Amino acid sequence: MNQPARRVGMFGGAFDPPHRAHVALAAAAVRQLRLDVLYVFPTGDAWHKVRALTAAADRLAMARLAFAEVAGAVVDDRELRRSGPTYSVDTLRELHAQHPQAELHLLMGEDQAAGFDRWHAWQDIAALAVLCVAKRGKADSTGIAQLRALPGVRVEPLQLPRMPDSASDIRNRLTAGQDITKLVHPSVASYIAFHNLYQSA
Secondary structure (H helix, E strand, O other): OOOOOOEEEEEEEOOOOOOHHHHHHHHHHHHHOOOOEEEEEEOOEOOOOOOOOOOHHHHHHHHHHHHHHOOOEEEOOHHHHOOOEOOHHHHHHHHHHHOOOOEEEEEEOHHHHHOHHHOOOHHHHHHHEEEEEEEOOOOOOHHHHHHHHOOOOOEEEEEOOOOOOOHHHHHHHHHOOOOOOOOOOHHHHHHHHHOOOOOOO
16 A cells, blocks of 8 residues: 655646746755655636636646656646646645645746745645745745745745756747757657747737
8 A cells, every 4th residue: 555645746837838947846855855745736717817828637647757767756647637726726726635644845937036925825825835936046035035934934945056947948949940859858849849849920
């Protein structure tokens, strides 16, 4: 009989496309937080995104390719199957029901930490999970400091090297016909090329 997971991570995002910084964060979380499993959730209906996302099937396929090399990572499609806006608190509640004895860890970047008190039901998120923030440098960022000041919030910094990759930069490079081979996993680059994603109209 399998032992229940004791330390469970959640990493959500558009992953449009998933890039090397995403994978580095996932690998660092599994290692530094000693996670038994890290669930990676491509976002469904992203209520906070102004632009339309790439098709769910493509983002799911790219995420599965990108995170295949991260031990303990499981790409989960439940947010893509959920109707209506995607809220992190709903997914955390489902993970808590699935792993009732586990300690939950929610991964986020420093930019997300700075606006955490504007997240839907942020107090419930804080009650459910430790907030694990990717940081670059020894000192806490403004975002981490703001998190620590919020009542009931538990913060665990994750140390990462400086990686300037961003999905928007990669999309812009692809639209301009520029090379992205150093920014994404080779399998993701091949998928993008084969399916002609992010090409200019």
